[in-house]
Amino acid sequence: MRRGAGSLALCLALVTALLSACSGDDGDETVRLRVLATPDLAVMAPLLSDLKDETGVDLSLDHRADAETKPPDRDRYDLAWLSSDHYLRLTDKNATRGMQRTPTMTSPVVIGLRPGVARKLRAQVPGGRVTWADVADAAAVGAVRFGMADPRHAGSGLAALVGVATAAAGTGAALRPEDVSCDRLRGFRSGQTLTADTGPSLLDSYADHQDEANALITYESDLLALNATGRLDDRLEVVRPEDGTVLADFPLLLLNPAHRTAYDKVTRWLRRDSVQRQIMRLTHRRPVNTTVTRDARLREPVGNALFYPDRPAVVRALLADYGDPDRPTTNQVVFLLDFSGSMRGARMAALREAFAGLSGADPSASGKFARFHRGERLTVVRFGGRVLEEKTVTVTGPEDLKALVGTVAGGGYGDATAVWSALDRGYRTATRELAADPDRTVSVVLMTDGENNAGLSYAEFVRRHRALPDAVRASVRTYPVHFGEADAGELRRAAARTGGRMVDATGSSLSEALKEIRGCH
Numbered sequence: 001m002r003r004g005a006g007s008l009a010l011c012l013a014l015v016t017a018l019l020s021a022c023s024g025d026d027g028d029e030t031v032r033l034r035v036l037a038t039p040d041l042a043v044m045a046p047l048l049s050d051l052k053d054e055t056g057v058d059l060s061l062d063h064r065a066d067a068e069t070k071p072p073d074r075d076r077y078d079l080a081w082l083s084s085d086h087y088l089r090l091t092d093k094n095a096t097r098g099m100q101r102t103p104t105m106t107s108p109v110v111i112g113l114r115p116g117v118a119r120k121l122r123a124q125v126p127g128g129r130v131t132w133a134d135v136a137d138a139a140a141v142g143a144v145r146f147g148m149a150d151p152r153h154a155g156s157g158l159a160a161l162v163g164v165a166t167a168a169a170g171t172g173a174a175l176r177p178e179d180v181s182c183d184r185l186r187g188f189r190s191g192q193t194l195t196a197d198t199g200p201s202l203l204d205s206y207a208d209h210q211d212e213a214n215a216l217i218t219y220e221s222d223l224l225a226l227n228a229t230g231r232l233d234d235r236l237e238v239v240r241p242e243d244g245t246v247l248a249d250f251p252l253l254l255l256n257p258a259h260r261t262a263y264d265k266v267t268r269w270l271r272r273d274s275v276q277r278q279i280m281r282l283t284h285r286r287p288v289n290t291t292v293t294r295d296a297r298l299r300e301p302v303g304n305a306l307f308y309p310d311r312p313a314v315v316r317a318l319l320a321d322y323g324d325p326d327r328p329t330t331n332q333v334v335f336l337l338d339f340s341g342s343m344r345g346a347r348m349a350a351l352r353e354a355f356a357g358l359s360g361a362d363p364s365a366s367g368k369f370a371r372f373h374r375g376e377r378l379t380v381v382r383f384g385g386r387v388l389e390e391k392t393v394t395v396t397g398p399e400d401l402k403a404l405v406g407t408v409a410g411g412g413y414g415d416a417t418a419v420w421s422a423l424d425r426g427y428r429t430a431t432r433e434l435a436a437d438p439d440r441t442v443s444v445v446l447m448t449d450g451e452n453n454a455g456l457s458y459a460e461f462v463r464r465h466r467a468l469p470d471a472v473r474a475s476v477r478t479y480p481v482h483f484g485e486a487d488a489g490e491l492r493r494a495a496a497r498t499g500g501r502m503v504d505a506t507g508s509s510l511s512e513a514l515k516e517i518r519g520c521h
Contacts (some may be wrong), residue, residue, distance in 0.1 A: 014452040019102075030058050031262045033078040037061040038068055038155060039198040040083045040219070041250070043283050047275070055265040074256055080253040081154040081261065083107075083199075083219070086308045088444075090315060096313040098254075103249035105276075105285035108302045109159040110245055111135060112216040112223040112236030117144060121239075129242040132167035132188075133365035135215075139191025140373035141360070142397075146193030146215035149202045150325050153320075154410045156199045159234040159246040160217045161318055164188055166306045167243040168369040174307035175314045183321040183519035187373035194372060197324035207231040219248060224297055234520040238297075243365075244304035287457065301316070321519075331441040332433055333376035334426045337408065338448035339382045340417040347449055347484065355408045356508040358518070362511065365492035370518040372401060377440075379405050379429055379431070383422040384414010385454040390429070420457030421449050423478065424464050430476045431468060442476050443500070443520055446491070447510070449484025458490055462497065473498075481505050 030052065042063055052058045062080065071092045072080045081104075082088070087095045111130075113121065121138055122128035138144040149157035160174070168188075194204040194213045203226050206216050211234055216223060220238060227235045252270070256265045269275060276287035278371035286298050309315055323329065337351065356362075358372050372378060372395055379392040391407045393400045426444040433442055452458065465473065477500035480491035488504070495502045500520065505513035 030056050030328075031259070032058040032060060033060050033259055033262060034076065035061045036067050036072045036077040036255075037063050038079040038081070039063045039065060039081050039200050040155070041081050042200065043225075044279070046282060047278060051269055052084075053267050055262075057262045057266050065153055068158075069120075069153060069222060072138055072253075074255050075428065078254075078256040078259050079266075081250070081253055082253070083250055084159060084248045085251050087155070087158060087251060087315065089311060090309065091312050100254035100257075100263065101251040102271070103251050103288050104267075104270045104281050105250045105283065105288060106223040106245050106247055106302075107219040107250075107285045108240065108245040108305075109156055109163055109218065110220045110238055110240045111146070112218070113144070113239055114214045114227075114234045115237050116234075117214045118237040118239060130239050131243045131365065132164045132241045132370040133243065135241065135508060136164065136168070136191075137368035137371065139189075140187030140368075140371055142191070142374050142492075144163055144215050145193050145213045146191055147196075147206045147213045148215050148217040148325070149199050150195050151322060153197045154202075155198055155248065156218045156222070156416075158315075158319075159248060159440070161185075161322055162315075162357075163241075163244065163246045163306050165318055166246075167241070170365060171320075175309045175318075176255070177311065177313055177317070178347065180314055180317045180321065181520070185322065185367045186329060186376070186519050187369065187371055189322060189329060190373045190375050192325055193410060210234075219286040224248045236354060238300075240300065240303050241466050242303065244306040245302060246308065247302060248307050248369065250285070252377060274314055283452065292463070293454035299457075303499065328375065328440060329441070330377070330437055332379065332430075332443075332507075334379040334381065334429050334442065334444045336381050336383060336422045336444065336446045336448075338384075338419075338422075339388055339411065339413050339418060340384045340448075340450055341413050342417075342450050342484065344413060350404075350449065350510045352409055354514045355405055357511050358514060359405050360398075362515075366515050370515040372404075377433070378404055379433075380404060381422060381425055382407070382411055383418060383425070385416030385418050386414065387422065387425050388412070388414060390425075392429075393484060395490055416454035417450040417452060418455030419446070419450075419452040420458050420461035422446070422448075424456055424461050426478075427472065427476065430471050434469075434472055434476070439470070439472070444478045444498075445514070445517060446480040446494070447483075447487045448480070448491075451485060451487045452490070458494070461494075465497065477520065479503065479520055481509065481513045481517070483513075 059217045068082050127132050151157035151161040153455050168184040186358045194205050196205050223238050225234050273292050276292045280287050377394045381390045382388040478498040480502045482488050482491050483505040490501045503513045503516050
């Protein structure tokens with residue numbers, strides 16, 4: 001009897017030991033977990049030894065620049081600690097379904113401005129309440145020159161891109177495919193002068209090249225940390241845009257369910273009030289616990305939290321349109337403007353008002369995102385029964401825009417409407433420009449209020465279009481604006497043939513129609 005009882009006790013002890021060894025989380029030995037981490041989490045290093053001492057869990061962080069944009073290797077890592085898992089959950093839903101996540105701290109993506117720039121910007125907007133549209137407007141004219149991490153690699157850069165694009169859409173909801181069918185961020189993009197693959201690298205780049213930028217778009221915590229280093233000629237003023245921000249909550253993700261016990265120990269420790277206070281002092285990030293009193297600099301309300309897109313195609317389109325921040329964008333629009341006699345009076349006044357709005361006179365949020373910007377190449381072709389005038393400018397400042405507006409404001413009228421001859425001229429201009437710069441993006445905007453009654457027929461235009469170089473036919477799209485007595489059917493067919501789309505201005509205004517197709521390519 002004693003022998004049987006002893007054997008049973010021995011078996012139970014062996015089973016218990018075996019289970020503990022398998023999990024590695026319940027015994028007295030230290031549990032070592034491999035953690036995929038973004039570089040933004042390197043600042044947490046001083047707390048990890050305390051975490052190990054108090055929980056028995058040793059976190060070994062592998063900081064990777066691509067941690068947020070590639071699916072985590074579950075064979076290599078037990079946990080993932082990211083600034084945001086938005087992109088991961090959007091692009092790898094099967095892998096993240098049911099995955100345990102715990103927010104550990106928060107920080108909104110905001111903009112830091114040099115004090116003088118901030119004062120000028122606030123003085124130009126109602127109540128001094130700066131929006132992303134105001135930032136885009138200032139970037140378009142060169143008043144704001146900013147640094148931002150590459151959105152293809154860094155969570156802060158992608159969150160900033162999502163925030164600005166959401167503000168540009170003006171819906172107050174998550175971005176939809178139709179919201180990014182035309183790139184509204186080109187004026188904003190023209191103001192970027194610094195970039196880096198990670199948030200910490202961006203801070204170093206700005207500190208080392210302060211003559212190249214006067215603003216930074218990144219996490220609030222990054223700006224506060226940089227201001228505290230003493231490396232800046234001018235401390236940056238933190239501006240939280242009125243139209244909202246995207247919030248990072250730095251989640252800790254459980255990749256290996258076998259380590260659930262250790263994961264729970266770590267997350268409970270990280271969310272203690274005392275530890276949250278340490279995290280706040282160390283990282284300048286906001287505590288997730290409402291019971292923790294925030295430092296004075298973190299008491300400013302975050303404001304409207306913008307939604308993250310819920311469709312992978314939206315993010316892919318945003319990243320494709322934004323491109324490589326290290327390479328300047330070279331885009332050109334060829335405007336074919338009907339100056340036939342029927343355009344006299346109210347119609348011409350509306351056209352001139354539309355161009356003035358795109359040149360900076362439109363104070364609306366949509367106008368600020370749609371305006372002409374520095375570095376953009378613009379061609380205006382006035383036509384009647386023939387081409388009356390063609391003028392091309394590359395925008396470097398207000399004088400170039402004045403010259404363009406002057407071309408639209410002046411000049412005489414034709415006695416007929418040669419729609420397809422004008423469009424053929426637009427494609428010949430596009431062909432010439434692409435030959436000079438194959439990387440350039442060229443689009444054609446055709447504005448007419450009447451039917452074709454001179455010059456080429458539609459069939460002849462089609463024949464000439466077919467004879468164009470493949471690169472021109474594949475990339476140069478036409479966006480007709482229909483109003484007045486123009487033939488909507490023919491304009492729609494021309495748009496479809498070239499890969500563009502027609503915009504109908506009969507129920508709105510020329511200004512709204514032009515803003516709708518700004519950035520289309």
